Amino acid sequence: MVWTRKHLLTMRELDASEIVLLVDTAASLQEIATREIKKVPALRGKTIVNLFYEPSTRTRTSFEIAGKWLSADVVNFSAGGSSTTKGESFIDTAKNIAAMSPDVVVVRHSSAGAAELLARTLPCSIVNAGDGAHEHPTQALLDLLTIREKKAHFDGLHVAIVGDITHSRVARSDIHAMRKLGMTVTVAGPPTLIPPFVQELGVKVSYRLEDAIRDVDVIMMLRLQHERMTNGLIPSLREYSRYWGLTLDKLAKHARPDVLIMHPGPVNRGIELSPEVADGPYSVILDQVAKGVAVRMGVLLLLAGSKGGAP
């Protein structure tokens, strides 16, 4: 299997073998984090621009660390500290950055399709680091790497994704990737947070947390954005956390003892996850974060590395 794509835009467009290649590459790079000198020369002389139009801690930091460990020159651009405050459009800013000849632009933007827009406008490789509620492919990859390390395989696993599915790019990327790898996916949440026709993506739908978490191998809890209340999608955070918050009690009653609890972060403690669950024995939330660097190294290496393999 050889990587042939110029961009990483969505999980939807990848086939299973491409996804496995990305996960395998990331797995092989994890060892770098344990070295005393965390640096390999694979991307020396390459320039990576992190173009972040939305606040991000984990994703931006891990892309930056990943680029630096691979010896690339990494430049961070965040909207707010730049010409966007002077009214320059996204596309103009991107063209100006492209004029400085980066090899890869990593983009995070609140608009769905922003990564596709750059891919058809700029000459360099584009990595989608989250576009609106559309996709977040590197998050799905780090979820997959975490799951495979704990469960040793993908095929036949059952995953419940719980919470605000409608507004979640993580849910979309996970659904596409997990279905392609032979996993069963149930999405669960109040009906107002489940997007229409989601069954057509090949998932089951549950409107009850207790049912959704029964007999699954993985529970992926999503962050509930506070503005969902003001838009009338849920009556109150209190009610949401009562019916949809995951507690040790609910886990003990309804879930399997070897279930993994995942969350793409940042966690609303006490809303979708009780602190005891977030920090408890089922939780692999910090494993996910650790895998993020290896996943982004793998992606950057496959897109920008000289053809011919790992360092």
Next chain:
Amino acid sequence: MSLLVKNGRVIDPANGVDGAQDVLIVGEKVERVGKNLQAPAGAEVLDALGKIVCPGFIDIHVHLREPGHEYKETVATGTRAAAAGGFTAVACMANTSPVNDNRSVTDYIRAKAREEGAVRVYPIGAVTRGLRGEELAELAELAEAGCVAFSDDGQSVMNAGLYRRAMEYVLPFGVPVISHAEDTTLGHRWTMNEGVVSTELGLPGAPGTAEDVMVARDILLAELTGAHVHIAHLSTAGAVRLVRDGKARGVRVTAEVTPHHLLLTEEAVRTFDPNTKMAPPLRTKRDTEALIEALADGTIDCIATDHAPHALAEKEGEFDHAAFGVVGLETAVGLLLDRLVRPGLLPLATLVSRLSRDPARLLNLPGGSLAPGALADVTILDPEAAWTIDPARFRSKSRNTPFGGFTLTGGPWMTIVGGAVVRP
């Protein structure tokens, strides 16, 4: 000045004509339609062999953007686009800046059209002041100034009581209110149709129900008031059903459909091309099938383009930030000939009727007929012309079409307004 159009196939639905005939034009009027007409002395003779000669096409829903948004379009460029697309008349919506909610703006548009227009221009007045949906515009004076209908196009008048009063108030003028049917509370900051594609793309959607609810309301209000309500840009199977039912019950409801809602579905949005973003949004295959059927059976009265020019900067960036709307004047006729008539989905004579006789009747406009004494507005089609839609060659100031690169057979060949050939 006389013009004899010879050897063409004349399709004139208003007079039941479909066959090889000649059309003699004297001055600004049609003189005669018949076989083997002789050219009077000094007449120009136009050989239309292999062509289709029709009453001038009328687009009752365009945005000419003047006054106020001349960087998108002007009366001069928009009417040249119309002529190039085979239209001899357009009716322009009121969402200019300032809004066409008072006589001075109507007068301005008509003056511009007289001085710079390539085709006939019929202004549509606003229903409410500033399109704000709060108080009625001075509808009587607007009607007297020449507005042929009233519409707050771009949005619904959400206040049903106010819309009811508008329908009643215009009864004496014999003109319709045109409804942009959209209940805005049913789609929070929507950018496309709500469905499986919006779910996959993560774009906020509006359900077809947002349109259906408002179509139902407006048909009920038309029934209550006895007014003529015309539903703009019908886009859902549900709205088709409601219009069909309203007509069957004798309500004075008419409807139009755009080429893009007939020919494209929400699948086109997968590219995130802002030229697939418009209001109402592209719907599903089930909807396009219902629209085509309704256009054929007369439930939908006419085709209108909703020509909505926008500058490149408004249509090249992020999908959710892009302006709503697409241009349509220069692509409609070719698209409909190639994608509906050629595959047998719509008879040619029906297409001609929905573009000429039917919109003329709907807005009580002159035209739509080649009877002796009628205005000599004529659209001539070349059914065999092979061409590719190239937005760079548009006469319109704007290029925002989802149909760029489409290869078509058949298109407009010549546009005659008031007996004079228009060369846009």
